[in-house]
Amino acid sequence: MSEDFYEVLGVSQNASEDEIKQAYRKKAQEYHPDVSDDPDAEEKFKKIQQAKKVLTDEEKRQAYDQMGHERFEQAQKQGGFDGGAGGRRGAGGGPFGGGGGAGGPFGDMGDIFEQFFGGGGGGRGGPRQGPDLRTTMEVDLEDAYHGAEKELTITRPESCPDCDGSGHPPGSDSETCPECNGRGQVTKVQQTPMGRVQQTTACRNCRGEGTLYEETCSTCRGDGQVRNETTLSVEIPAGIEDGQTLRMEREGAPGEEGGPNGDLLIEVSVAEHPEFEREGNDLYYRQAVSFPQAVFGDTVAVPTMDGEVELEIPEGTQSGEVFRLEGKGMPRLRRRGQGDLFVRAQVVTPESLNEEQREALEAFAEAGGEEIEVDQGFFEKIKNSF
CATH class of the missing domain: 1.10.287.110 (DnaJ domain)
Known part of the structure; x- marks a missing residue:
């Protein structure tokens, strides 16, 4: 590899x-x-x-x-x-x-x-975008199918309202930073594996402001940020899959020196559904079929994400046989069309019989119904079902 x-x-x-x-x-x-x-x-x-x-x-x-x-x-x-x-x-x-x-x-x-x-060091040195924040959110399969607007509550850093993010009270006494002489920047010359590099960076002593203040903000303790809880409205697009990430621009941590906020990245988890299994854009469903229905055929009601539809069960349907309902699966994310719904017939053997049913089944067996032929692909179907 x-x-x-x-x-x-x-x-x-x-x-x-x-x-x-x-x-x-x-x-x-x-x-x-x-x-x-x-x-x-x-x-x-x-x-x-x-x-x-x-x-x-x-x-x-x-x-x-x-x-x-x-x-x-x-x-x-x-x-x-x-x-x-x-x-x-x-x-x-x-x-x-x-x-x-x-x-x-x-x-x-x-x-x-x-x-x-623009990483590390604590210096400011001009407007910089704030870091992105990450969180998770669980939605059910119905929301992933239809799309939805959900509320998400997060705790995130925000600019301190009392000092406007400066880290010091308005009107605080100040002096020129001795490290950078008020420029807010320092210049270094370094020998690196890529050659000789002259680099100008934000002054760490004054955090790029060029000024030192005698007081720090009591609310944020000089950090310029406080953590607040906020509730956001999140648009869940139809067709989103488990593990995919939504990006909400400018909903991340605040920027520095007037820079824009970062983004909020939301990893979406789609909860398991009690009836349907999902694979990509396709859905899978197990339909219980009685023994007479499998023998004689019937029309059954099958649930979909948009309500029930009728499915024809032909005569002689075998347990494990799969029927395809085209276009009844999940929407394709930000594309036209939908996946399919695959319905697997599961012939149910009755656990108890009344006298009339037992006599009828015994007559069926005596008439030769106990003779069973297995087609060549039977075992392959069993393997595929697992």
Whole structure:
């Protein structure tokens, strides 16, 4: 299996997050050590998990695409991505710290990542979009079929109303930051694996403001943010599948220095249905059929997501036989058309008989009804049913 994460999952570099997650689930089922006969299944399964972890994290994926596989792996070994977005080690905290050259050949890469991706460090240095937030939401199959508007309550950081996100009370005494002389920025010249780099970053002492304040806001304790509970209205599109993610723009964490909010990413979980099983856009249903109905044929009422429809059960229907109702499955997400509904006949053997029924069945047996022929495809049908 190739080392490249995109090739590991069998997706293109332009693949969406949903496509990556779908590819991961398929590969994980194929190479899970508990079910796979592949002698290298455990190693491949670990690589699949690693690929998914990196490619579904916006910041890690951006770094991976920028650096390439080998350099990204080296950076990971140096501890450069401990804890994902927002989880890099700060100054003096490891090989990606801002101070000194300790930590090997990647010891000064943290500031380069800040320049490329606007990460870490605590400095502001101009408007920046806030980080994305993630949450989950469960819907039932009916909502996934028809589409729905659901309410979602989350707790998220918001700009402090008392200091307007500044972290200090209005009118607080201040002084010019001695580290940057009021510029809000500092310039460093570094020798990196990519050559000599001159980099300007936000001053960490004053967080890019150029000014130090004597007081901090008592509400947010100088952080500029408070956590509040809020209720949002979420549009569930018809046809959404389990595990897919909805994006609500500008409903994430607040930006810095007047930057826009991040986005809210909602992973949707579709609850199991008591009657229908879903596979992609198709639905599956088991229809109980009595012995006389299977022998003589009948018309039965079959439930669908839009109400009952009639299904013709032909004479001689065998248990396990499948009938297809075209266009009665799930809507195709953001496309025209629907999947199909597959109805599997399940012939029910009566558990008790009255005297009249018993006599009739005995007469049937005496007339030769006990002779049973099994067609060649019977066992294959049984295997497929499982």
